[in-house]
Amino acid sequence: MPLWIQILPGSDEPIYVQVTEQISEAIARGQLASGDKLPAVRKLASELVINPNTVARAYSRLEQAGLVTTKTGSGTFVSDPKMRRSDAADINMLAERMDTLITRGLNLGMGEQDLIRLFESRLTKFSKKSNKRKEEK
Amino acid sequence: MSEIVLETEGLTKYYGDSLAVDHLDLEIPRGCICGFVGRNGAGKTTAIKLMLGLLEPTAGSSRLLGCDSSALTPAIRQRIGYVTEGHRLFRWMSIAGLEKFQRAFFPKQWDDKFFTDMIEYFDLPKKKKIKHLSNGQRAQVSLALALAPNPELLIMDDPTLGLDAAIRRQFLEGMIGLIMREGRTVLFSSHILGDVERVSERIVVIDKGILRAYCSLEQFQEAVKKVIFTFADSVPNEVNIDGLLHCKRIEKQLELTLVGTDDEQIAEWAKSAGAENHTIVKMSLEDQFIEFTAPANQKRLFKWEER
Amino acid sequence: MRFSSLLHKEFRECLPWMLLAAILFVAVTSVLFQTETYSENNSYRFSRLSPGTVISSYKITFYPAMSETGPWLFFLSIGLGLALGVRQFWIPNFTGTWPFLLHRSVSRNTILAAKLTAASIAFACSIVPIWVGIYWYATRPEVFAVPPTFRFFIEGWIFITLGLVTYLGAGLSGLSTAKWYTTKIFGLAFASLIIITTFSQRSLVWVLTLIAVSAAILLSRIFDTFLRREF
Numbered sequence: 001m002p003l004w005i006q007i008l009p010g011s012d013e014p015i016y017v018q019v020t021e022q023i024s025e026a027i028a029r030g031q032l033a034s035g036d037k038l039p040a041v042r043k044l045a046s047e048l049v050i051n052p053n054t055v056a057r058a059y060s061r062l063e064q065a066g067l068v069t070t071k072t073g074s075g076t077f078v079s080d081p082k083m084r085r086s087d088a089a090d091i092n093m094l095a096e097r098m099d100t101l102i103t104r105g106l107n108l109g110m111g112e113q114d115l116i117r118l119f120e121s122r123l124t125k126f127s128k129k130s131n132k133r134k135e136e137k
Numbered sequence: 138m139s140e141i142v143l144e145t146e147g148l149t150k151y152y153g154d155s156l157a158v159d160h161l162d163l164e165i166p167r168g169c170i171c172g173f174v175g176r177n178g179a180g181k182t183t184a185i186k187l188m189l190g191l192l193e194p195t196a197g198s199s200r201l202l203g204c205d206s207s208a209l210t211p212a213i214r215q216r217i218g219y220v221t222e223g224h225r226l227f228r229w230m231s232i233a234g235l236e237k238f239q240r241a242f243f244p245k246q247w248d249d250k251f252f253t254d255m256i257e258y259f260d261l262p263k264k265k266k267i268k269h270l271s272n273g274q275r276a277q278v279s280l281a282l283a284l285a286p287n288p289e290l291l292i293m294d295d296p297t298l299g300l301d302a303a304i305r306r307q308f309l310e311g312m313i314g315l316i317m318r319e320g321r322t323v324l325f326s327s328h329i330l331g332d333v334e335r336v337s338e339r340i341v342v343i344d345k346g347i348l349r350a351y352c353s354l355e356q357f358q359e360a361v362k363k364v365i366f367t368f369a370d371s372v373p374n375e376v377n378i379d380g381l382l383h384c385k386r387i388e389k390q391l392e393l394t395l396v397g398t399d400d401e402q403i404a405e406w407a408k409s410a411g412a413e414n415h416t417i418v419k420m421s422l423e424d425q426f427i428e429f430t431a432p433a434n435q436k437r438l439f440k441w442e443e444r
Numbered sequence: 445m446r447f448s449s450l451l452h453k454e455f456r457e458c459l460p461w462m463l464l465a466a467i468l469f470v471a472v473t474s475v476l477f478q479t480e481t482y483s484e485n486n487s488y489r490f491s492r493l494s495p496g497t498v499i500s501s502y503k504i505t506f507y508p509a510m511s512e513t514g515p516w517l518f519f520l521s522i523g524l525g526l527a528l529g530v531r532q533f534w535i536p537n538f539t540g541t542w543p544f545l546l547h548r549s550v551s552r553n554t555i556l557a558a559k560l561t562a563a564s565i566a567f568a569c570s571i572v573p574i575w576v577g578i579y580w581y582a583t584r585p586e587v588f589a590v591p592p593t594f595r596f597f598i599e600g601w602i603f604i605t606l607g608l609v610t611y612l613g614a615g616l617s618g619l620s621t622a623k624w625y626t627t628k629i630f631g632l633a634f635a636s637l638i639i640i641t642t643f644s645q646r647s648l649v650w651v652l653t654l655i656a657v658s659a660a661i662l663l664s665r666i667f668d669t670f671l672r673r674e675f
Contacts, residue, residue, distance in 0.1 A: 007335065009330075009331035009332070009334045009335050009422075010330065010331045010334070010421050010422065010423055011421055012419035012420055012421045012424075013419070014334075014354075014355060014358050015334060015335065016355070045313060045317075046310070046313055046314065046317065049306060049309045049310050049313055049336070050313070050335050050336065051170055051313070051316070051335070051336050051337065051338050052313070052317065053169075054338075057355075
């Protein structure tokens with residue numbers, strides 16, 4: 001299971017946020033399937049050359065978001081999507097973020113259909129089938 | 138709270154009339170990597186030398202592993218690693234000679250294999266003399282010498298100054314590797330904020346000898362922020378908000394650099410000042426550091442002038 | 445183990461100067477002893493040119509050769525003392541190696557003791573044995589008709605100890621962080637004063653006492669400065 005995380009120090013996102021987001025994205029794209037084991041905190045820290053506490057913090061954020069579960073003694077695993085909780089507040093935040101994007105698109109002079117097409121084309125990047133196909137190639 | 142391995146109390150140092158370190162109070166617990174940042178001449182080297190008992194404080198005191206810095210016993214020194222500024226080693230010695238020299242002072246704890254592996258990893262011939270090494274290679278030897286005795290407390294004075302990205306990464310790897318072992322603590326000073334951000338759990342910011350911040354990296358990153366307020370007609374003359382560092386007016390916009398002001402306070406102030414809207418701009422650690430240590434109302438050195 | 449490691453380092457730093465002094469001393473002495481044979485020939489020719497003039501060739505040749513080693517011993521000893529003092533206590537200020545050296549799991553006293561021991565060994569292994577060797581050679585019955593006196597031998601030792609006093613003086617000046625025109629000059633000035641005073645004295649006992657006392661003063665100053673100094 002490849003997990004490729006890139007750390008950019010000097011960016012405006014703290015490193016633990018970078019780790020959290022990249023793992024979230026890998027889960028969303030299906031690169032990490034449910035039940036997959038995340039690398040151990042210390043292993044990932046020495047691979048990425050970052051403080052182990054930063055990795056631990058990222059893992060605990062992921063756990064708070066329900067994306068992973070930690071089993072004492074055996075490690076951190078990607079959780080079952082059915083088990084993930086998503087409360088109204090989370091969805092609300094997502095909707096707000098989409099609003100900003102839609103505003104940008106409309107300001108650029110895009111029509112409703114253009115936006116939908118764009119959304120769909122971006123979505124295929126996250127479809128599990130297309131990722132699998134890529135791997136087969 | 139875990140055990141404090143490095144502690145300073147009102148540590149002060151004057152060189153003649155000039156103040157180098159001003160009432161430094163630090164408590165570094167066991168098991169963390171602490172980045173020590175400050176601009177050139179901020180007093181980092183002086184503070185480190187005071188901690189190691191190489192300088193005598195004008196006032197205050199410091200303790201390493203519970204032992205007063207001005208009276209560090211051989212037994213305590215044996216538990217402390219020190220990488221000196223500029224990696225000044227005996228130039229006439231070969232790497233092997235230096236290894237033998239250093240090993241004698243860390244009996245039992247010196248890891249022969251670790252040192253040899255590291256020197257081989259750096260692709261350095263052990264017979265080569267220090268004076269024939271490049272700056273980067275000398276730094277690598279210095280790192281290996283400091284890590285091979287597996288020190289409980291490692292203090293490094295600007296170890297990556299002037300080194301290329303690859304060697305800097307090796308220093309970071311070395312620190313991470315050390316901290317993975319139980320109960321090791323690292324304090325390192327650096328100018329490279331990216332390095333500090335990568336490996337530090339805590340940061341110490343000093344400026345002109347004064348301790349400006351000592352907190353977790355995360356706290357610092359959350360505390361320093363830039364907010365841009367847009368006003369309908371004119372920007373207020375008086376800016377009265379907690380934690381104000383800098384204030385810049387650009388036509389109808391007001392740019393504030395704030396420290397420790399929470400988002401609610403900002404929103405409240407925006408409302409009371411009559412701002413149309415405000416955005417909180419994310420800042421990189423480097424920008425935060427520059428803003429944080431810049432003197433108030435500093436003029437720009439170079440100014441773009443429209444013709 | 446730790447002390448021997450320090451001593452090894454310090455001695456290795458003294459080694460080039462020690463060898464230089466030894467080589468120079470041996471070279472100078474052999475040239476002087478060469479001159480002796482040369483002057484013997486001279487005296488021989490002289491006696492041939494003016495027969496009837498009785499000149500003891502021994503008398504002519506012994507004094508120039510032996511007595512001229514004295515000043516050389518003096519200058520080499522002072523030179524070695526200066527070089528070692530500078531090497532051990534001044535150069536680290538410029539190479540910036542003090543912090544690395546001082547962060548050792550030994551006391552500062554031990555570090556200083558290693559330096560002093562190394563310098564003493566450097567003296568003991570270079571000009572001292574050569575001087576003893578010269579005296580031994582010169583007192584062999586077949587070499588000189590009038591062998592050098594024991595006083596002459598002791599005078600050589602005074603030069604050697606003056607070299608040590610110079611070493612301590614240079615070391616103390618090197619360690620001092622004060623300005624030149626204030627106390628930094630003390631070490632060197634004190635050593636020079638002792639040397640001048642020594643030359644104006646005839647009594648060997650007095651001279652040896654003076655040197656011992658001044659060395660003790662310099663030594664205590666060096667220990668004091670080294671323990672308190674900031675690096």
